[in-house]
Amino acid sequence: MKFFIDTANLDQIKEAQELGVLDGVTTNPSLMAKEGITGRDNILKHYVAICDLVDGDVSAEVNSTDLEGMIEEGEELAALHDQIVVKIPMIKDGIKALKYFSDKGIRTNCTLVFSVGQALLAAKAGATYVSPFIGRLDDISTDGLGLISDIRLVYDNYAFETQILAASVRHTMHVIDCAKLGADVMTGPLSAIEGLLKHPLTDSGLEKFLADYNKGNQ
Numbered sequence: 001m002k003f004f005i006d007t008a009n010l011d012q013i014k015e016a017q018e019l020g021v022l023d024g025v026t027t028n029p030s031l032m033a034k035e036g037i038t039g040r041d042n043i044l045k046h047y048v049a050i051c052d053l054v055d056g057d058v059s060a061e062v063n064s065t066d067l068e069g070m071i072e073e074g075e076e077l078a079a080l081h082d083q084i085v086v087k088i089p090m091i092k093d094g095i096k097a098l099k100y101f102s103d104k105g106i107r108t109n110c111t112l113v114f115s116v117g118q119a120l121l122a123a124k125a126g127a128t129y130v131s132p133f134i135g136r137l138d139d140i141s142t143d144g145l146g147l148i149s150d151i152r153l154v155y156d157n158y159a160f161e162t163q164i165l166a167a168s169v170r171h172t173m174h175v176i177d178c179a180k181l182g183a184d185v186m187t188g189p190l191s192a193i194e195g196l197l198k199h200p201l202t203d204s205g206l207e208k209f210l211a212d213y214n215k216g217n218q
Contacts (some may be wrong), residue, residue: 001179002056004187006167008035008046012190013053019193024056026109026131026167026187028087029063044080051081059109059129061087062097070097078106085109085128090118095125102126109165119151123162129185134178135168144168145177152182172196 002023005016008031016022027050032038037046047060058081062073070093074086078101085107088094094110101108102125109129110122114137122130132151134144151164166178169188172195178186186192 001183002163002185003175003193004056004059004165004185005190005193006031006169006187007189008032008037008050010049010053013050016190016193017054021193022054022056023185024058024083024187025050025054026059026087026165028061028111044076047077047084048080051083054083056083057085057107058083059085059087059111061111062089065089065091065093067093067096067100070094071100074101074106074108087111087131088127090114090122095121098122098125098127111167114147116147116150116154119162119164120154123155123158123160127162129163129165131165131167131187133168134166134174135170137168138170145174145181148178148181148183172198 003021004024004026005013005022006026008027013025032043037043051058060077062070064070064073070088077084077086086101087109088097090110090112098108098110107128109131110127111131113119113130113132119130132147137144148166163184165185165187166183167187169175169186169192172192175186175192
């Protein structure tokens, strides 16, 4: 499973990259605004800065909701850097845009997916990634992980090449559960990735090893 970090914070991206397990980055206008990055030119420059930090795919989101606008924005984003993946919303014109970009050889990430039917349409239209938002489904007492499982079944039934990118991952167990279910990618905060490092027996075992080692060096 690929690990993406969901942020616009360059320090966090750099830290995840230095960990050696980062495969890419996802971000969105809300995450950009959280870092104080607003205005079209500043956002475009920030996408390039992110690409310069990482080796993998960087999802860059269009802000239009009509086909013509999505195509114009998407082509501009794709031209910024080879690592850019154009992020398209799951709406009717979004499906049309996914097909347009797929035919042009431009990679895409279909975002705001909350049902198997939406994921099926995205795959049919040739999306590179589909992003089911599992955390947001959990927030409304709906089984986000169940959606990952159902999409995996449908994609495997028909050998779709679209990758399942589990989005809105909130914590470390989400990461583990997505791996069990066969998600191709997960994207979440740095804390969710670093949480995989932690186990109390590791901490206590290391403490014991170091204590015994130090006894022999006194």
